[in-house]
Amino acid sequence: MDKKYIEKMLSKMDEDLSKKGMSRREAMKLAGLSGAGIFMGAATSASAEEEKIVKSNAKGKIVIVGGGLAGMSTAARLTLNLDNPDITVIEPEKLAVSYQPGQTLIGAGIWDQDDIAYNRDDFVPDGVKVIKEKAILFNPQENKLTTDKGTVVSYDYLIVATGLQLDFERIKGLEEAGRAYSTGDNSKLLKALGDDICSVYTAEGATKTWEIMQKHIASAKSGKKTKFVFTHPSTPIKCGGAPKKIMYLANARLKEEGARENAELTFYPNGGAMFGVPEYHDAILEQFKREDFKWHYRHNLIEVDKENKIAVFDSKWQEKGPWDPVMKDFEVIPKHEKIRVPYDFLHITPAQLAPREIGESDLGSAKGWVPVNKETLQHIRYENVFSLGDVAQVPMGKTGGSVRKQYKVLVDNLIALMNGKTLEAKYAGYTVCPLITDIGTVMLAEFDWTVSPTPSFPLDPTVERWVFWLMKVYALKPMTMYGMLSGKA
Numbered sequence: 001m002d003k004k005y006i007e008k009m010l011s012k013m014d015e016d017l018s019k020k021g022m023s024r025r026e027a028m029k030l031a032g033l034s035g036a037g038i039f040m041g042a043a044t045s046a047s048a049e050e051e052k053i054v055k056s057n058a059k060g061k062i063v064i065v066g067g068g069l070a071g072m073s074t075a076a077r078l079t080l081n082l083d084n085p086d087i088t089v090i091e092p093e094k095l096a097v098s099y100q101p102g103q104t105l106i107g108a109g110i111w112d113q114d115d116i117a118y119n120r121d122d123f124v125p126d127g128v129k130v131i132k133e134k135a136i137l138f139n140p141q142e143n144k145l146t147t148d149k150g151t152v153v154s155y156d157y158l159i160v161a162t163g164l165q166l167d168f169e170r171i172k173g174l175e176e177a178g179r180a181y182s183t184g185d186n187s188k189l190l191k192a193l194g195d196d197i198c199s200v201y202t203a204e205g206a207t208k209t210w211e212i213m214q215k216h217i218a219s220a221k222s223g224k225k226t227k228f229v230f231t232h233p234s235t236p237i238k239c240g241g242a243p244k245k246i247m248y249l250a251n252a253r254l255k256e257e258g259a260r261e262n263a264e265l266t267f268y269p270n271g272g273a274m275f276g277v278p279e280y281h282d283a284i285l286e287q288f289k290r291e292d293f294k295w296h297y298r299h300n301l302i303e304v305d306k307e308n309k310i311a312v313f314d315s316k317w318q319e320k321g322p323w324d325p326v327m328k329d330f331e332v333i334p335k336h337e338k339i340r341v342p343y344d345f346l347h348i349t350p351a352q353l354a355p356r357e358i359g360e361s362d363l364g365s366a367k368g369w370v371p372v373n374k375e376t377l378q379h380i381r382y383e384n385v386f387s388l389g390d391v392a393q394v395p396m397g398k399t400g401g402s403v404r405k406q407y408k409v410l411v412d413n414l415i416a417l418m419n420g421k422t423l424e425a426k427y428a429g430y431t432v433c434p435l436i437t438d439i440g441t442v443m444l445a446e447f448d449w450t451v452s453p454t455p456s457f458p459l460d461p462t463v464e465r466w467v468f469w470l471m472k473v474y475a476l477k478p479m480t481m482y483g484m485l486s487g488k489a
C-alpha cells in the first residue's frame, strides 16, 4: 500500500476529527473499535506481503480482457507470482480503474468526480502490455480473440474481467439511453434521463444525481410536497446496497436542509426483502421505519413517462388457486399488474448484465454471465479460461470486496493449472456492503454463501457505526487503489 497516500488520508481524517475536538485514538475508542489497525496507520505493509510470495517459473501467454479493478489487480498479482510473466491486458477505457464505490458519495455531494477518477495507464504493472482496444469476438476453441480495431490476439490462458453493462434501454421511454458502463462518456445516457431522473451507477450520472437532488431538496424546502422514488431491478446488480445508500443520503441531505417533512421517500425493490441475509434485512427494516421511509416489494421498473413524471412498475404477487388433488395442496397462481407511480425525483438502479459481446459469445451462458466454477473461478467448459469480478457467474459476488478475495484465488489456480497441478484455492463467497445509513454512519454488512453475517470486526454487524463511515470515506479507497491494484491487499 502506498505509504504517502495513507499518510495523506490519515491527516485528512485528523483534520476532520479536530473540527470535532477529537484525536484519532479518542475517536476509535468512542466508536468501540480500538483494534482498527488501518486507522492507526498499521495497514499490512507491502513488503511483508511480498515476502510471503513464492515465485513460480510457470510459462504461458496470459490475456486479460478488461483492465478495471478485477483485471488490473489480477495482472499485478500475476507479475508478483511469476518469474517471467507474459501478460496482456485489453482495455479501451482511459479511466478504467476509477473507484466506483465513491459514486454513491458523489451522488450526495460528499465527493466529486475528481476524487474517484484514476488513469488506467498509471496502474499498469511493470512488464504488462496493454492493448487499448475492445475485445469483440471470442474464439475459445482456437484460443483467439479479435478487437474492434481488427487486432487478432492469441493466448494460452484467458481471464475475462469485463465487468457488466447497465441496461437502461430495456426501460420503455429510455430506449435511446442504450447500455452504459460505469466509467466513460455517458452523455447519451444523461440526455435520455433528463433533469428529474438520475442514477449513481455511472460516474457522470453520480455528479448529475447531486445536481438533481439539490433541485428537489430546494423544492421540498420551499414547501412543495416532493416525491422521491428509488428503484432496485430484477437482475443481479453490483453493490446491492447502492440503491438504498443513495436513498439514505437523500434523506440525510433533506434533514440537513430542514426539508424532510415535505418529502416522501419510497423504495420499490423487485425482490421481497430488503437484504438476502435475514439479520441485515431486519436491521434495515427498523432503519426504514425509524426514518419514515415507505417501501413496496416486488415492483420492477419497466417504463417511464418523462413528460408526466410517472414511473411504471410491474407489480407481482401470488394468489391461492383451486385445490390440486394430485399434489394435495392449493395451486399458487402468479399475478401481476402495471402500477403507475408519480415522482418528482426518480433514482434508477438499472438492470445489469454481461457486456453483449461476452454474454452472446461461446464464453457466455444462458444467463449471459461467464459460467465458472464458483469456488475455483475456472470456466465450466474451457479449462484455460477463468473469470472474476462483476461478469463472473458467481452468486452474490458483484462487489470490489468480492474481487479482493477472488483475484488471489484465481491467480493461485491459474498458476496451478500452468504447472499441471490440481486447482486447490477456493473462493468462499465473501462479499461486503458498507451500507451508508446517514452522513456519518455505516452498517458494515459482510456475508458469504452461508447467507449469514461474517463480520471482520468483533462488533455487532447490524449496528450502524460512525467508525465504519470513517472507514468507507477514508480507508477503503487507498486500500483498493494502492493495495488491491498492486496485487498485495
Ligand SMILES: Cc1cc2nc3c(=O)[nH]c(=O)nc-3n(C[C@H](O)[C@H](O)[C@H](O)COP(=O)(O)OP(=O)(O)OC[C@H]3O[C@@H](n4cnc5c(N)ncnc54)[C@H](O)[C@@H]3O)c2cc1C
Pocket (backbone or CB within 6 Å): 065, 066, 067, 068, 069, 070, 071, 090, 091, 092, 093, 095, 096, 097, 099, 100, 101, 102, 103, 104, 133, 134, 135, 136, 161, 162, 163, 164, 181, 182, 200, 201, 202, 238, 239, 242, 355, 357, 388, 389, 390, 391, 398, 399, 400, 401, 402, 403, 432, 433, 434
Ligand atoms: C454506485 C456503485 C457503488 C459501489 N459500491 C461498492 C462498495 O461500497 N463496496 C464494494 O466492494 N463495491 C462497490 N461497488 C462495486 C465495485 O465497484 C465493482 O464490483 C468492481 O468495480 C468490479 O470490478 P470489475 O473489474 O469486475 O469491473 P469494472 O471495474 O467495471 O471493470 C471492467 C472493465 O472491463 C472493461 N471492458 C468491458 N468490456 C470490455 C471488452 N469487451 N474488451 C475490453 N475491455 C472491456 C471496461 O471498460 C472496464 O474498465 C460499487 C459500484 C457502483 C457502480
